[in-house]
Amino acid sequence: MADGAVKKPSRIQLRNRKKIMTAALEVFSQHGYRGATLDQIAEAAGMSKPNLIYYFDGKEAIHVAVLNALMDEWLAPLAEMDPDGDPLQEILGYIRRKMEMSRKYPRESRLFANEILQGAPRMAPHLESTLKPLFEEKCALIEGWAADGRLAQTDARQLVLSIWAITQHYADFEAQIRVLVPDESGGWADANAHVEQLFRKLLTPAETSD
Known part of the structure; x- marks a missing residue:
């Protein structure tokens, strides 16, 4: 060697x-x-x-390795938003992917949420170097779509934050949802339909809405 x-x-x-x-x-x-x-x-x-x-080397090294792997997986659906696609369908597709991740990976979502709730002591550099540039890029894309009249006018940053808040609720509060909506299969179908309808109404330009 x-x-x-x-x-x-x-x-x-x-x-x-x-x-x-x-x-x-x-x-x-x-x-x-x-x-x-x-x-x-x-x-x-x-x-x-x-x-x-x-x-x-220790517990922190394991925790950082797990969080870094989660960060890559968690950001993949946002990175997949295609600038050349139909704006509304691209955002709704992103929401569907986020809902599916919340259904499949509640533990991962809670682990990430716990890190953020503690002030991101181990992930702050990665939030700055990885999450923030992607967030800004996609917010600029959404703003451009809205400026072209292809989406209803909205605050792109607050839109993305709202998508995270709603979709990740289903993972972070999984135990509560199981009690309130015990029909898991039907509950997920209803949740997906409701969340999609919510954002479709918000983002459809007035002149093209039903």
Whole structure:
């Protein structure tokens, strides 16, 4: 191996790192960062604590790795918004993807929400370097669509924040929703239809609305 070359992790190492991060997701989503311990994560991963520490320096390193992976996945639906597509359908498609993520990944949403509620002590740099540029880019795109008359006039930043608030509610308050809307299959269908109708009415230009 040449001097300075970085050795690629083996398949076993990659598998073990993934196992640790999956276990950490469960532990952090249940107990929060402060309540979680390395012992809990090691037990959930089915390995010893010293073996876990071989892969990660400590609890914070695991937490940051999990959050970074979540950030990439969480931003993908927003990044997919196509400037060349139909504006209303692009935004409604984004909302559908966000609702589907809330249905499939409530633990991940709660973990991210807990980090933000604590003031983003570990994710603040990533919010600045990754989330903010994408947010500004897509807000500018929405503003351009509205200026061209292809969407109703709206505050693009508040629109995106409202989309996050509504769609992620279904993940972050999953336990409450299960009590209030016990028909999970029908409840999700109703939720998707309601949220889509809400934003369709808000964003359809007056001259083209039904």
